[in-house]
Amino acid sequence: MILSFLPCQTWSCRRCSKITLTPPALRSVVHSVYALTLLLSLFLIATVLWDAFETVVLPRTVSRRWRLTRLYFGVTWRHWSGAAARFRSDRRRERFLAIFGPLSLIGLAGVWASGLLIGFAGLQWSNGSHLRPFSASGRFIDDLYLSGRRSSRSGWEMCNRSGTSPG
Numbered sequence: 028m029i030l031s032f033l034p035c036q037t038w039s040c041r042r043c044s045k046i047t048l049t050p051p052a053l054r055s056v057v058h059s060v061y062a063l064t065l066l067l068s069l070f071l072i073a074t075v076l077w078d079a080f081e082t083v084v085l086p087r088t089v090s091r092r093w094r095l096t097r098l099y100f101g102v103t104w105r106h107w108s109g110a111a112a113r114f115r116s117d118r119r120r121e122r123f124l125a126i127f128g129p130l131s132l133i134g135l136a137g138v139w140a141s142g143l144l145i146g147f148a149g150l151q152w153s154n155g156s157h158l159r160p161f162s163a164s165g166r167f168i169d170d171l172y173l174s175g176r177r178s179s180r181s182g183w184e185m186c187n188r189s190g191t192s193p194g
Contacts, residue, residue: 061153068149075142082135099138103131140178148174 078095107127114120148171 061155064149065153068146068153071142071149072146075139075146079139095138095142096135099135100131103127103134107131144171144174144178147178 074095081089081094082096104127108124111120111123114123148167151170151174152167
């Protein structure tokens, strides 16, 4: 919905002239969206960190049904073993299945990293996103880019050299 501020002090949608929101009503909607994004981002970060702790550090088996790692391995193993079943030669099938372990750990680390990037981008966006790109307003994708950029080594080097945030 593209909103524009009209001189009559109401907000209206350019696509549909039937929808009108007064500024206080719009502010309450925006604040509730920010609050919901804040809570979902905190939940995502906590879920990823707790799952990584249980998977890597915890010395005992975790028996909960809903775990990020269990969901990841369930989906990827189903597809990987289905692809392996198409091999006719036992030797080629075993070689193909042997690759799953190392690749899946790299993929799991990628899932955790993506979850943290999205979570921290959501925190940045829900805080009011102080980014001002060339477009009119800060979008979530800009915060996601900044979150990814700050987590990389080159992003931190740029931040340390110039004293400003990279992006």
